[in-house]
Amino acid sequence: MSAPAPPAPAAPPPPKKDTLTIVFDGKPIEVPPGINLIEAAKLAGIEIPHFCFHPRLSVVGQCRMCLVEIEGIPKIQAACTTPIKDGLAVKTTTQKVRESRAANMEFLLINHPLDCPICDQAGECKLQDNAFGYGEQRSRYDERKRQYAGYDRTAIGPHVVADMTRCIQCTRCIRFCQEIAGTGELTFLDRGGRTLVWTHDGKPLANDWSACAADVCPVGALTTKEFRFRRRVWDLKKTPSVCPGCNIGCNISIEDRDSVVYRFLPRLNPAVNDYWLCDYGRFLSESLNAREISKATVREGSDVRDAIVPAAVERIASEIRSTIETDGPSAIFFLGSAHLSNEENFLLRKIADHIGCGNRDVVVDRSRVRRMKSKTEWIEGDHAGANYAGARDMGLSPGPGGHGLTDVLEGRWIPQIVVVADASFAAAADDAEKVGRLRGARFLAVAARTANSLTRAADVVLPAASLAQKEGSFTNVQGRVQWFQRAFLPPPPARAHWELLLLLGVALGWGDRNWTPAAVRTQIREEVEGYDEVTEQELAGGGLMKKGLFVSTGAV
Structure with a gap:
């Protein structure tokens, strides 16, 4: 007689869930632990009205607007103070819930002035929204408020x-x-x-x-x-x-x-x-x-005349070409800015590379230390510009044997041509002595939106766009690359700095007039170390920490 067959192995235990199942109005959803019912309902596409709850502030359960019914509990409960657990069944649209919300709104509106037409919060007021969404459209209160x-x-x-x-x-x-x-x-x-x-x-x-x-x-x-x-x-x-x-x-x-x-x-x-x-x-x-520079200007001797932007750019390119022929590219100096985007600073560096010039730099003023609370920590910054780290990453530092801004301002080197991509690059741009050092060059060209000592001294001034009038990316103190979008177009003939730099690059035989900031970012991913994973999708999703984080100060 054969031996009995061994028993079948026990089924493996089900994998441990890292989410909780909550049933909202008969619809089960999976939510992460550690949140309350208001946040869980939002994940289910259900809005539970509330006033006092805020995701980053302590929970006080004070407004009583977020009351819901929970199976197994006879009284309605405040959703903000109710911790979630697996299998919790919540009802948000029952008669009892609707009546409690309407009663709560009635109490809140007893003493609230009926001044929505003149209130500055109208249109983004939660009381207004909840009164229309959950309150009664009549009042029983006729006493003095x-x-x-x-x-x-x-x-x-x-x-x-x-x-x-x-x-x-x-x-x-x-x-x-x-x-x-x-x-x-x-x-x-x-x-x-x-x-x-x-x-x-x-x-x-x-x-x-x-x-x-x-x-x-x-x-x-x-x-x-x-x-x-x-x-x-x-x-x-x-x-x-x-x-x-x-x-x-x-x-x-x-x-x-x-x-x-x-x-x-x-x-x-x-x-x-x-x-x-x-x-x-x-x-x-x-x-x-603010807009003080609305036209391109070109200086001819002691006279300053208006010019169209392409003609003004061609004047800069002509001066650069003639200087290269007589003194070589080492007589030219390019200055970027911590206020310009990664794309714009990259274009400036590429122009310098194209003509073989290692004299390029970027500086930033120091401000007092500013602090900001992220979800998990305090972040500190002490630069008066948003993108010094990004400008340095783009290659705006003196090349081998090249000169920087300090050499110019301290009189150790006098270039023949100075091209300043942003006339408001630092406080030095409105310092008469330092502007005098830059003006020591035979030819000075700047792009600007507002006037200062530097624009008044320049031979060519190009009208440039504000932050709201262009798109690009900045790299912050964390090394996080973040995208900013254009809100509206600059008033003609002003143009974004990247457009002005592309015009100059094309005039010097480099670049493509049809490039966009997205096309420039493609080149940055290919050429700049640490930026290879900073894709358009990552930027649209809130930014990405680049590799090999660069954290430095470059105050003047």
């Missing part, structure tokens, strides 16, 4: 205006100042029905990120005075960009209308500035509207 005499339309800092008649006491601004800024200027005053948010002992809300308190305010209680009553937000076009203020490279949205920039807002990038933006960078928005 609560007023805060002396606490309405009042500046509480250099940038923020408060109006406590609109406050719903969600505490977002208080928590931002305590948990993110770490300065704690805001607090509750008084008690009960007279409670209001104000500054401690009347001290101003003056931290480096004070306008973020207005950003997190879901209503019109805190607004920024620089933008108040300038434009309705639904009129504004939003363009992804990068802050030009320093080398942290905060992601921003440029908001414009009719070729006028009205404001910068922070654009979410958890790896850089998360939801935040410092006041210094935010209020540089107005500087993009």
